[in-house]
Amino acid sequence: MEFITAVAQFAWIGWIVLIAVFLVIEMLTLDFTFLMLAIGSVAGLAVDLFGAPIWLQVLVAAVVAALLIFGLRPPLLRRLRRGEDPTPTNVAALIGMAGQVVSTVTALGGLAKLSNGETWTARATASASEIQVGAPVRVDRIDGAIAYVTAVPAVSAPPEVDA
Incomplete structure (x- = not known):
């Protein structure tokens, strides 16, 4: 029980580490997927700062990330690729x-x-x-x-x- 209390008490550190990892991966891939996961982690961190239990933090982070991946990412990718040359190469x-x-x-x-x-x-x-x-x-x-x-x-x- 002490372990669970310690995890809940220091969950904000885990959220910050996740945000940093997702942002670094996003900078390497440039695909907006890990950016959406990072924003979901920010939502989990925000819920943690309000004192919500760990299961609610994870649920909020997952829901926000899923909504962003399926709702915001496709239009962003279309806008980003709007000026690409469709001519096949190589x-x-x-x-x-x-x-x-x-x-x-x-x-x-x-x-x-x-x-x-x-x-x-x-x-x-x-x-x-x-x-x-x-x-x-x-x-x-x-x-x-x-x-x-x-x-x-x-x-x-x-x-x-x-x-």
């Missing part, structure tokens, strides 16, 4: 890119030159057994330094209409 930009086979591509290997000018080690996806030199391909996925490609039917010119 490997994500290669997915769906067109290319042409330079060296016969099989499930074990080959080479494909992508439309951005890069030549990649390529493998055929499970649906294709062998893709011949000069065939147009599309990148399905990238795994390390290997582009998994699928043959694309050549686009034929539309028939000319005589007027």
Whole structure:
């Protein structure tokens, strides 16, 4: 019983430590989740300063943090990401890119030159057994330094209409 009394008496120290830890983690992640947890901990500290029992402090902190995470965090993230460039970059930009086979591509290997000018080690996806030199391909996925490609039917010119 003495231990519980000591915990209740010094709970404010625990709340301050939690607030500090959550704020440090928030500075490292910049995702607003730990900021909301820190604000919930501030609410728990405030309730502690009014002399509430420890179970009520934890309940208030949890409710405030949950309300902030589900109510305030989504609009904050939308506002923060409003000016982002939606253009995919790096490997994500290669997915769906067109290319042409330079060296016969099989499930074990080959080479494909992508439309951005890069030549990649390529493998055929499970649906294709062998893709011949000069065939147009599309990148399905990238795994390390290997582009998994699928043959694309050549686009034929539309028939000319005589007027």
